[in-house]
Amino acid sequence: MQPRAVAVVAVFAAVVLAGCSLPGETLGTDTDPWSETEFVVAVDAGPRDSEAAYTADVRTAVEFWEDNAEQYLGHPVDFRVAPNASDPDVVVRVVSEVTDCGTEDHAAGCAPLAEDLREQPKPVTVRVRRGFDRESTRQVLKHEFGHILGQGHDDRPAEIMVAQSTLATEPRPNATERPVPWSDSNLSVYLDDGNVSAADREQVREQVGHALTYYADGAAGTVPENVSFSRVDDREAADVVITFPDRLPCRGTDPSRGSCRQFTGIDPDGDGASERYTRAEIYLTGLDPDAVGWHVGRWLGDAFGADEAADLAPPFRDADYEDRRSDWWR
Incomplete structure (x- = not known):
């Protein structure tokens, strides 16, 4: 598996939204319709963070792709967010630092670039760095979920999948x-x-x-x-x-x-x-x-x-x- 990462600029530093390639067999909708598959998403926020807040962020991200999958992916996609699921298809982990995801430093998030999410070993992990405000966290999650659905940095929608973005942290003292x-x-x-x-x-x-x-x-x-x-x-x-x-x-x-x-x-x-x-x-x-x-x-x-x-x-x-x-x- 060869990681692939591209820098994305935040307000305070260079950060990375990244994906790495995973092998997968692409199946036609005649043999395994996407509409018959529901992906269960767990949330591992850790003891330092609000699970409820990050769960809401994840729901916003997956709802974006559910609403726009036909337009951008050519097929439907269905997620069920269950924060404590014991056997999830996808797990979102909130981490202090994103490492081992390409060659860039200061990554904001990372996820595998999957050819077909249905064919990947479970769970597929999406990592997002803590400390961003809610809007920026949701931007990162939409981007990384795009990767696990097969979208690269040159794919649509450009405003989500673009490798460079502006992110803001949670409010801090001036x-x-x-x-x-x-x-x-x-x-x-x-x-x-x-x-x-x-x-x-x-x-x-x-x-x-x-x-x-x-x-x-x-x-x-x-x-x-x-x-x-x-x-x-x-x-x-x-x-x-x-x-x-x-x-x-x-x-x-x-x-x-x-x-x-x-x-x-x-x-x-x-x-x-x-x-x-x-x-x-x-x-x-x-x-x-x-x-x-x-x-x-x-x-x-x-x-x-x-x-x-x-x-x-x-x-x-x-x-x-x-x-x-x-x-x-x-």
Whole structure:
């Protein structure tokens, strides 16, 4: 049996909806009518998951194929979902990770590509990865049931059998709701000060150092104690990039003077808000060297989940011109 898998893109990562080939003799409807065969489907949700929820998802998937089998398969198909069936034709297993199904990583589901479901050794197993929302889980199940009914990735219906799809996870806390909105509490920092004059460069580096040290020391209790920073020389490998462009790239900001930030993140549950940040870029332009640390510190507050002024550490809540150029970190 040769597995076959093709990548399908989810909101947060590449995932795979896959099938592997199973041998089977195709029988004509004159000798073994599909209409006389009922396939019993069991559901193995495991102790961590709601059997009722996954059973409902499976019913939705099989009802789709029952309603559309004549159109897409050329014959009827009949399923009976019995979660605890002792001798099922098909078993749906909910798993933490789909492995051993082709060459791709991060599979969302896997099932054998059967020539004739009636002729396969029982039970035929359909695996689906836990953690997706209900709509995405049903999408995966429809796709995998299509495989066990003989449909490949190039077959109809294209919106179900397509190898690439967008999936969302169950609702998760947003970045601003997490103590550390990053996958690791140690953030790598790249400082691009090539655009800073030689006369100001040492002071600018000291100012950035003050901001990083302030947050590594807890930022007056606004970040966890385990937050730390490490400097890196590879811009692409950095979590935080601090740079001094000629003009600020952020909208709604005077591009010639000031600072701003842009964040990149992942949104697994598809709610429009990042659940984790993957990159923070802090831009500074036209500032006095002794104000650089304050501006970096201000935007680091956002990078650690502040979504309003009251969430920021005290030096960044209501600072005037002189405050920003003071030893605010003391």
